[in-house]
Amino acid sequence: MAKDPVCWMEVDEKEAGSKYVYKGETFYFCTPRCKKTFSISPEKYLTKMEGDALVERKVVVVGTGGVGATFAFNLMISGLANSIVLIDLAREVAEGHVMDLQHGLSFLPPSQIYVGDFSDCRDADIVVITAGAHMKPGESRIDLVRKNAAIFRELVPQIVQYNPRILLIVSNPVDVLTNITQKLSEYPMNRIIGSGTVLDTSRFKYLLAQKCRVDPRNVHGYIIGEHGDSEMAVWSQVNIGGVPFDKFLDPDKQQIQSVKEKIFNQVKNAAYEIIHRKGGTNFAVSLAIMQIVTSILRDENRILTVSTLLNDFYGINDVCMSVPTILNRNGISKTIKIKLDESEKAKLVSSAKVLDDVFKSLDVA
Numbered sequence: 073m074a075k076d077p078v079c080w081m082e083v084d085e086k087e088a089g090s091k092y093v094y095k096g097e098t099f100y101f102c103t104p105r106c107k108k109t110f111s112i113s114p115e116k117y118l119t120k121m122e123g124d125a126l127v128e129r130k131v132v133v134v135g136t137g138g139v140g141a142t143f144a145f146n147l148m149i150s151g152l153a154n155s156i157v158l159i160d161l162a163r164e165v166a167e168g169h170v171m172d173l174q175h176g177l178s179f180l181p182p183s184q185i186y187v188g189d190f191s192d193c194r195d196a197d198i199v200v201i202t203a204g205a206h207m208k209p210g211e212s213r214i215d216l217v218r219k220n221a222a223i224f225r226e227l228v229p230q231i232v233q234y235n236p237r238i239l240l241i242v243s244n245p246v247d248v249l250t251n252i253t254q255k256l257s258e259y260p261m262n263r264i265i266g267s268g269t270v271l272d273t274s275r276f277k278y279l280l281a282q283k284c285r286v287d288p289r290n291v292h293g294y295i296i297g298e299h300g301d302s303e304m305a306v307w308s309q310v311n312i313g314g315v316p317f318d319k320f321l322d323p324d325k326q327q328i329q330s331v332k333e334k335i336f337n338q339v340k341n342a343a344y345e346i347i348h349r350k351g352g353t354n355f356a357v358s359l360a361i362m363q364i365v366t367s368i369l370r371d372e373n374r375i376l377t378v379s380t381l382l383n384d385f386y387g388i389n390d391v392c393m394s395v396p397t398i399l400n401r402n403g404i405s406k407t408i409k410i411k412l413d414e415s416e417k418a419k420l421v422s423s424a425k426v427l428d429d430v431f432k433s434l435d436v437a
């Protein structure tokens with residue numbers, strides 16, 4: 073079926089009474105009137121077609137374990153994507169999730185949900201990669217690096233041969249895998265994004281909000297650096313509705329330091345605590361991925377602490393890690409050089425060194 077470019081109705085090419093060749097391409101019309109309108113000003117209607125094509129939103133999820141499947145569920149509920157494609161090495165698992173998701177579609181805005189293969193990445197707006205090993209109790213994110221780097225060496229070329237617009241890396245260690253993907257894909261840096269510390273920042277805001285008895289949406293603060301043990305809180309910039317955190321709480325100096333340490337440790341150790349209890353994390357991370365995907369698909373220019381390739385950032389070069397970053401439909405639009413005090417600068421540089429050492433040990437070309 074073709075689409076009449078004027079009235080946007082479907083037309084059977086074989087039965088269409090009117091057709092028109094423009095710049096070597098044949099267009100079919102439902103009536104001679106549409107054909108006449110088109111022939112007066114074809115460019116006008118072709119521009120409209122391109123605009124409409126942008127409304128088609130396709131998201132591919134590679135890896136449908138706890139994180140990938142929960143994200144697919146959130147994405148389906150949001151109605152943000154017209155096509156959601158699930159890919160997993162364990163194809164049957166992906167098939168099961170697809171069936172389960174499809175059975176809820178009668179309650180939701182329409183979308184196509186199906187099991188795919190890598191060729192489905194061809195016209196994808198975003199490919200979200202959550203494939204690979206996850207942390208077991210007692211393991212750190214960095215402990216996963218060899219297993220998951222090997223998986224990424226295989227996966228990334230299979231995906232980028234179809235040139236999807238943006239790759240969003242979620243698998244851990246997310247910063248190192250984002251850098252590996254950058255090098256393997258040779259994509260411009262705006263098109264490779266790691267979910268970074270978006271989740272950690274959300275945990276931070278929640279805990280601060282609890283302490284201050286306000287809505288977490290009125291808490292402003294960032295966790296930056298590695299998504300992992302060397303991450304850091306930018307305490308110098310934390311504010312509650314515009315009031316610096318220290319002033320908002322107003323206890324004596326001794327107490328505030330221990331409050332800060334307690335909150336930061338809870339953020340840093342959150343995944344370990346959850347994994348110890350239920351084996352993995354999936355709900356909050358899926359919402360974090362949703363924030364990133366929404367900002368891209370809706371061209372929101374939202375500032376999120378995603379992992380991106382940093383160069384000339386407080387002396388850090390060629391390391392993927394999280395700093396506040398503007399995200400829109402082109403992916404990374406700009407990293408924000410947030411003001412850090414001297415001790416924060418030193419912590420960020422030392423977090424970058426941890427990641428750089430791990431990355432260099434992998435010998436990625």
Ligand SMILES: NC(=O)c1ccc[n+]([C@@H]2O[C@H](COP(=O)([O-])OP(=O)(O)OC[C@H]3O[C@@H](n4cnc5c(N)ncnc54)[C@H](O)[C@@H]3O)[C@@H](O)[C@H]2O)c1
Nearest residue numbers: 135136137138139160161203204205206242243244352357
């Ligand atoms: N960045 C974050 O904030 C964050 C948060 C939570 C989890 N994670 C990470 O996300 C990843 C997934 O976690 P999970 O709990 O969903 O794990 P999981 O074990 O439940 O799922 C992983 C899935 O990947 C699939 N897979 C493995 N190799 C594959 C390949 N080559 N191609 C396609 N699929 C493949 C597996 O079959 C499995 O279904 C882990 O690395 C975890 O550490 C990141």
